[in-house]
Amino acid sequence: MLPLRAAARRILPRSFQTCHYSSSISTFPRTISSLLHSPPSDEGANETVTITGWVRSVRRMKNVSFAHVSDGSTIHPLQAVLTKEQSEDLSMGASVKITGEWKESVGGKGQQSRELLAEKVEVLGEADPLTYPLQKKYQTPEFLRTLLHLRPRILANTNLLHLRSGIISTLTAFFAENSFIQCHTPIITSSDCEGGGEVFAITRPESFFKTPKYLTVSSQLHLEALATAVPRVWTLGPTFRADKSDTTRHLSEFYMLEVEAAFIDTLDPLIALIEDMVATLIRSISASRLGKETLSAAGGEDKAKELEERWKGLLERPWSRITYTEAISRLNSAVEQKDAQFVFPPVWGAGLQAEHERFLAQTVFDGPVFVTDYPKSLKPFYMLPSTSTTPTPEGGETVACFDLLVPAVGELIGGSLREHRYNELLAEMQRRGMAVGDGGEDEGSLGWYLELRKWGSVKHGGFGLGFDRLVCYLAGVENIREAVAFPRWYGRCDL
Amino acid sequence: MLPLRAAARRILPRSFQTCHYSSSISTFPRTISSLLHSPPSDEGANETVTITGWVRSVRRMKNVSFAHVSDGSTIHPLQAVLTKEQSEDLSMGASVKITGEWKESVGGKGQQSRELLAEKVEVLGEADPLTYPLQKKYQTPEFLRTLLHLRPRILANTNLLHLRSGIISTLTAFFAENSFIQCHTPIITSSDCEGGGEVFAITRPESFFKTPKYLTVSSQLHLEALATAVPRVWTLGPTFRADKSDTTRHLSEFYMLEVEAAFIDTLDPLIALIEDMVATLIRSISASRLGKETLSAAGGEDKAKELEERWKGLLERPWSRITYTEAISRLNSAVEQKDAQFVFPPVWGAGLQAEHERFLAQTVFDGPVFVTDYPKSLKPFYMLPSTSTTPTPEGGETVACFDLLVPAVGELIGGSLREHRYNELLAEMQRRGMAVGDGGEDEGSLGWYLELRKWGSVKHGGFGLGFDRLVCYLAGVENIREAVAFPRWYGRCDL
Numbered sequence: 001m002l003p004l005r006a007a008a009r010r011i012l013p014r015s016f017q018t019c020h021y022s023s024s025i026s027t028f029p030r031t032i033s034s035l036l037h038s039p040p041s042d043e044g045a046n047e048t049v050t051i052t053g054w055v056r057s058v059r060r061m062k063n064v065s066f067a068h069v070s071d072g073s074t075i076h077p078l079q080a081v082l083t084k085e086q087s088e089d090l091s092m093g094a095s096v097k098i099t100g101e102w103k104e105s106v107g108g109k110g111q112q113s114r115e116l117l118a119e120k121v122e123v124l125g126e127a128d129p130l131t132y133p134l135q136k137k138y139q140t141p142e143f144l145r146t147l148l149h150l151r152p153r154i155l156a157n158t159n160l161l162h163l164r165s166g167i168i169s170t171l172t173a174f175f176a177e178n179s180f181i182q183c184h185t186p187i188i189t190s191s192d193c194e195g196g197g198e199v200f201a202i203t204r205p206e207s208f209f210k211t212p213k214y215l216t217v218s219s220q221l222h223l224e225a226l227a228t229a230v231p232r233v234w235t236l237g238p239t240f241r242a243d244k245s246d247t248t249r250h251l252s253e254f255y256m257l258e259v260e261a262a263f264i265d266t267l268d269p270l271i272a273l274i275e276d277m278v279a280t281l282i283r284s285i286s287a288s289r290l291g292k293e294t295l296s297a298a299g300g301e302d303k304a305k306e307l308e309e310r311w312k313g314l315l316e317r318p319w320s321r322i323t324y325t326e327a328i329s330r331l332n333s334a335v336e337q338k339d340a341q342f343v344f345p346p347v348w349g350a351g352l353q354a355e356h357e358r359f360l361a362q363t364v365f366d367g368p369v370f371v372t373d374y375p376k377s378l379k380p381f382y383m384l385p386s387t388s389t390t391p392t393p394e395g396g397e398t399v400a401c402f403d404l405l406v407p408a409v410g411e412l413i414g415g416s417l418r419e420h421r422y423n424e425l426l427a428e429m430q431r432r433g434m435a436v437g438d439g440g441e442d443e444g445s446l447g448w449y450l451e452l453r454k455w456g457s458v459k460h461g462g463f464g465l466g467f468d469r470l471v472c473y474l475a476g477v478e479n480i481r482e483a484v485a486f487p488r489w490y491g492r493c494d495l
Numbered sequence: 496m497l498p499l500r501a502a503a504r505r506i507l508p509r510s511f512q513t514c515h516y517s518s519s520i521s522t523f524p525r526t527i528s529s530l531l532h533s534p535p536s537d538e539g540a541n542e543t544v545t546i547t548g549w550v551r552s553v554r555r556m557k558n559v560s561f562a563h564v565s566d567g568s569t570i571h572p573l574q575a576v577l578t579k580e581q582s583e584d585l586s587m588g589a590s591v592k593i594t595g596e597w598k599e600s601v602g603g604k605g606q607q608s609r610e611l612l613a614e615k616v617e618v619l620g621e622a623d624p625l626t627y628p629l630q631k632k633y634q635t636p637e638f639l640r641t642l643l644h645l646r647p648r649i650l651a652n653t654n655l656l657h658l659r660s661g662i663i664s665t666l667t668a669f670f671a672e673n674s675f676i677q678c679h680t681p682i683i684t685s686s687d688c689e690g691g692g693e694v695f696a697i698t699r700p701e702s703f704f705k706t707p708k709y710l711t712v713s714s715q716l717h718l719e720a721l722a723t724a725v726p727r728v729w730t731l732g733p734t735f736r737a738d739k740s741d742t743t744r745h746l747s748e749f750y751m752l753e754v755e756a757a758f759i760d761t762l763d764p765l766i767a768l769i770e771d772m773v774a775t776l777i778r779s780i781s782a783s784r785l786g787k788e789t790l791s792a793a794g795g796e797d798k799a800k801e802l803e804e805r806w807k808g809l810l811e812r813p814w815s816r817i818t819y820t821e822a823i824s825r826l827n828s829a830v831e832q833k834d835a836q837f838v839f840p841p842v843w844g845a846g847l848q849a850e851h852e853r854f855l856a857q858t859v860f861d862g863p864v865f866v867t868d869y870p871k872s873l874k875p876f877y878m879l880p881s882t883s884t885t886p887t888p889e890g891g892e893t894v895a896c897f898d899l900l901v902p903a904v905g906e907l908i909g910g911s912l913r914e915h916r917y918n919e920l921l922a923e924m925q926r927r928g929m930a931v932g933d934g935g936e937d938e939g940s941l942g943w944y945l946e947l948r949k950w951g952s953v954k955h956g957g958f959g960l961g962f963d964r965l966v967c968y969l970a971g972v973e974n975i976r977e978a979v980a981f982p983r984w985y986g987r988c989d990l
Binding site: 027028029031033034052054055071072073093094095097124125126127128131132133148149150152153157158161162164165166168169172173175176179181182183184185186187188189190191198200201202203204205208209210213215222225226228229230231232233237238240242244252253255261263264268269272273420448449451452453454455456457458459484485486488490491492493494495 | 522523524526528529547549550566567568588589590592619620621622623626627628643644645647648652653656657659660661663664667668670671674676677678679680681682683684685686693695696697698699700703704705708710717720721723724725726727728732733735737739747748750756758759763764767768915943944946947948949950951952953954979980981983985986987988989990
């Protein structure tokens with residue numbers, strides 16, 4: 001078959017022939033970042049360059065004007081020196097193309113040690129200062145959330161885009177190096193894994209699928225199926241909860257990083273993996289320009305210092321661990337010793353409230369803490385019984401699981417070993433009234449999940465990390481609605 | 496605040512203290528891949544190792560048995576040598592843990608140059624041969640699609656998981672190196688970008704959002720918003736079409752890799768980027784063990800050779816280009832010269848049919864071909880008018896766009912320059928009867944999209960690549976339902 005290609009080319013009229021063009025990246029405009037961070041040329045000769053970007057500000061002096069131009073490749077703008085005439089049509093938000101001499105600036109320092117002495121200035125797209133919604137004055141996060149299509153132009157938001165991207169690429173490399181396979185698990189699913197939360201239902205087109213379908217609340221069950229073939233899998237994808245939460249840490253659509261590993265007997269390998277993963281991230285970020293810019297964008301020196309301390313703290317290992325039962329004792333002794341006062345009294349068998357989690361992560365441990373071995377009744381059906389030796393009140397049953405709590409954010413990760421024994425899982429599912437019919441025939445049942453335990457079952461476990469919360473935590477951003485470019489929550493789905 | 500951490504630790508009872516544990520990866524079991532590909536130890540000493548995995552086959556001889564064991568880390572099984580007694584409880588599909596001496600095999604070659612002389616054999620999970628659905632005999636793809644939870648255990652499917660993961664990590668590194676920012680665009684959206692295809696609607700919980708919402712059909716519009724802040728963005732995420740297509744190349748839920756770049760004047764940088772991206776992938780895959788295993792899994796020597804030729808062909812650059820108008824002429828002259836016969840006569844102004852695309856990619860070019868400058872009436876509202884000089888029948892308008900056609904798969908990528916002029920875009924949207932109200936107030940309207948052209952608009956363009964089709968193409972897999980672990984199509988959403 002192959003020789004046809006050449007033959008086909010020969011029979012084509014000349015105009016069909018392709019022409020040569022150069023390697024891709026050189027065909028995109030040079031970024032301001034590459035310019036600001038390039039070493040000064042050896043011979044001290046000044047280079048003629050062309051840059052494109054958006055005007056951040058224009059300062060008009062008597063004989064000369066200075067324009068700050070950003071192209072989103074770095075949060076630091078480039079300074080262009082213009083004649084009065086050249087700057088006439090420039091205003092904040094306008095897009096421009098400037099050609100000029102890239103040279104040492106007189107008395108400049110740091111990022112501003114060089115500047116662009118403009119020769120040719122072209123306005124590509126105007127921005128009428130009277131109508132442009134982004135203004136130099138302080139605009140509240142709530143106001144900016146009404147302008148999601150323009151918000152990425154705010155430098156702090158530009159930085160968050162870079163940071164998220166850097167986290168993704170670092171983690172992708174981390175998992176690849178450690179022989180974890182990245183999988184794409186389905187978004188439209190037949191079953192609701194957790195059983196608890198509200199799900200979004202897809203009902204139109206009618207009867208497109210045989211039965212109603214839902215947006216996934218977790219990839220875990222599907223990852224478990226994959227882990228019975230490829231024992232180290234992970235995924236980073238969107239998950240959905242139709243909860244009416246109106247908090248700084250909940251979204252209706254959010255990204256989860258989920259990991260599943262087979263042939264493990266305890267939680268230790270998962271916990272060590274999490275510590276490794278975060279340490280790798282921190283080392284990569286803090287050594288990079290991305291890290292420096294994230295600190296610059298943190299909102300002042302104090303916040304930058306606090307964030308840098310947070311990063312450093314995360315490198316101290318191992319992180320703290322405490323069983324749920326011990327955590328309840330600790331919370332109660334804090335109440336008794338009048339160290340703390342809670343709205344909800346800490347009671348064994350009840351969930352940890354946000355105020356409890358905050359006290360543990362912020363006050364007791366002042367850093368990340370794994371709370372392990374929660375009561376069985378608080379957790380989903382699939383968890384393996386715990387082997388913890390901590391005595392529980394009235395011998396209450398616990399399961400082999402952990403929640404990772406971190407200051408400011410609260411629960412960041414939840415993980416567990418999974419029940420791998422067919423009979424035990426079947427009994428638990430029946431006890432909870434779950435459908436266990438044959439998966440193929442009866443869509444929506446978890447028969448297939450049970451069947452994973454029927455042939456060649458192995459001990460396994462995994463965890464799910466709230467990816468947007470991780471971005472918040474590493475960026476020092478308080479509200480998850482800032483960490484996501486197009487956030488969706490109860491009643492709000494702009495764009 | 497920080498000193499509290501140490502203080503808090505001091506006041507904790509001893510049992511709350513954490514213990515030390517080692518770095519994560521060493522805590523996971525050693526993979527068969529790492530064992531098969533480790534160099535023989537220097538002193539020729541035989542190593543005692545423990546492996547875990549699933550039994551692929553057992554061969555019982557008079558005094559000795561051979562078991563092939565896989566753990567999904569490679570498609571090549573490890574050979575274990577067992578006593579008759581040790582092999583008694585082993586059957587295909589069972590999970591095992593075997594400890595023994597890893598030594599040179601007598602007369603072994605290649606992957607089998609070493610074998611595991613078992614000392615201890617432990618069955619972790621049985622697989623009753625009478626009920627285990629995966630059998631040594633040939634099982635059709637259609638049959639295996641009824642067993643999605645077990646199908647990843649088939650070695651060809653295991654390999655597809657590895658290949659997809661390898662493609663993702665290679666592309667993630669490629670885009671990071673070229674200063675493209677990876678973004679997460681929303682799945683639940685207010686608008687239907689393409690206007691054409693059927694969408695899935697989310698209707699429950701009722702009134703969760705103010706108006707009905709849909710599953711995204713493309714990230715393009717959101718990427719355009721991001722590209723007005725960060726001019727090089729990309730995303731890899733799920734997209735949805737509720738079309739009732741029942742073909743080997745359509746799914747209801749599929750992954751799209753989308754790129755958007757600002758400050759470009761022509762399609763050339765996008766086309767060069769695509770060629771670079773694929774060349775990077777091919778070079779990375781063919782140099783790796785993943786590539787060799789993909790060829791092994793291709794289904795025989797002929798198919799492996801054909802696939803290797805396909806990979807090599809993709810490295811020949813530049814790829815062919817032809818305008819839509821020229822393509823129609825070419826198809827018609829093939830009909831006139833009796834080189835080809837089509838069901839649908841090629842007519843300027845009508846879409847290219849699958850048979851036309853196949854003829855172009857397979858017969859005329861025998862490789863990838865960019866078809867550019869389609870009639871405006873065939874394409875969505877947002878495309879920029881073309882600057883092509885190819886005369887069109889009756890001066891029909893064309894737009895600056897391309898479809899990349901490849902043999903076997905058909906359309907793999909579609910891209911275009913976008914209309915960046917406010918007035919022209921508004922006119923076109925009005926001509927097509929689209930909502931252009933204020934985005935914030937009137938959910939579902941594309942007012943926000945129009946507004947991107949109001950302040951600091953720049954020329955830009957991008958493309959969307961059918962990621963699952965790419966996996967098919969690079970793996971030599973014919974049906975997209977095999978390239979996706981949990982495929983969804985009309986009437987089918989198992990698991």
